[in-house]
Amino acid sequence: MSDTNLGTLYVVATPIGNLEDMTPRAARLLGEVALIAAEDTRHTSRLLRHLGLSVPLLSLHEHNEAARVEQLDERLLRGESIALVSDAGTPLISDPGFVLVRELRARGRTVVPVPGPCALVTALCAAGLPTDRFLFQGFLPAKAGTRRQRLEALVQRGETLVFYESPHRIRETLSDIGTVLGERRVVLARELTKTFETFLDGTAEALLALMEADPDQARGEFVIMVAGAPPREESEAATLEAEALLAALLAEGVGVKQAAAIAARLLGGTKKAWYSQAQAIKEAR
Template identity: 70%
Template structure:
């Protein structure tokens, strides 16, 4: 730890299951800070006992986070060094901390990330789904109507979509996925880094059948990964439109005008042709 008296908030990632995943840097920071803001102080106390560390703990969870900001800001301005941890994984990723970090940064306080375990990243790394683009949506609404609305809103997205889900709602989520996306591939990561870590894949209905045959597969915390919608192949109109746009742009027709002409001749949406024209123009 630096000997500077500057106040610092360290955002520390902690294990999601296997305690060996705590980095040496994270362990050192937790042993040296003046105090630790923890989502559940009892949970964090167990981690500190494992490390052989005793540090003052401050409760910080979704119900008291806003009220803690001034207290922690004052301590940082006094030159203290603090750590923020959640129960497991990286703080702020579907865990408390966003309000605190936002307000401290607005106040000019220094915030330093100590990277490490994150269920989202761990699951994607082993799922075998495309990761060049993905959308993380955290926990979906608990009620089916609102949950289906969210699923339907993104059903045509081509990137992998990732959700967190609890054991008492995993079957309901799979039911809704079966209704909304049919046989599209789903990968479930369960109990990551723990003794009963499991990755299952199949359609939502196939995964429900696995849980019917083995109820233990519905236990634990889940990362649910949904394959993206099939990529739409370029249509004949797209090929014709691209050739038309290239010819017009070669004659120095403005991008906006070229898109308008493509709409008149080929139909379709102006935005589609405009974006294609921009892409062509950027090539050269």
């Protein structure tokens, strides 16, 4: 069978909230393919009903993706085209599909991206943080210890940091961001393109206080964006400034723990890091 008779896998972006964001090309292709591989067939069924389409669905998620490769490749070999969709946004961006795309491309099949909504790009373009360089980390680990380790590995990164988070862990994640990354600017995008779309801006500590005052702000799906580490020159200057501040506080009889807390509040960084620095200055004196 010649390649011209093979089907195509279309990787189709779908709305992240507002159904008006569905592109005409994406809607047309969903109606033309023989099969739609969907992360959640129930969710995609609602989208198809909205579009007035009736297309066979097949579930494809992280637990069955590898096992679906042969089945979907057989359909392509028969000349049938397939659309791959996730629950919302662009497939493969913190969603299933990587294994399927990798395996099909390795076999010489045609994979065509159909661009559209993506939560991380949507959030970044309205956050007011630098976008010339950013580092997307998807969802941070669920376990607190592993999550903090991941954040600690990012402390020196100068790019804007971008994470996805669920309402179940948003408070814990913001707390760890404040503890590990210090008092950096954080922009929280919530319920993007939906009725209650909200952008919150401040330190992690300030955002937690907002959620405490208004629990509704902890609901929905989140994109967390954190300012990158300052340039090295600024970091060195801040270190010298902190050392001078810590030395002055200790000379006035302020305790090591309290001096570290004051430095963290005024200059950013973590209390733990300033505590170690203050303790070293005290011992040197």
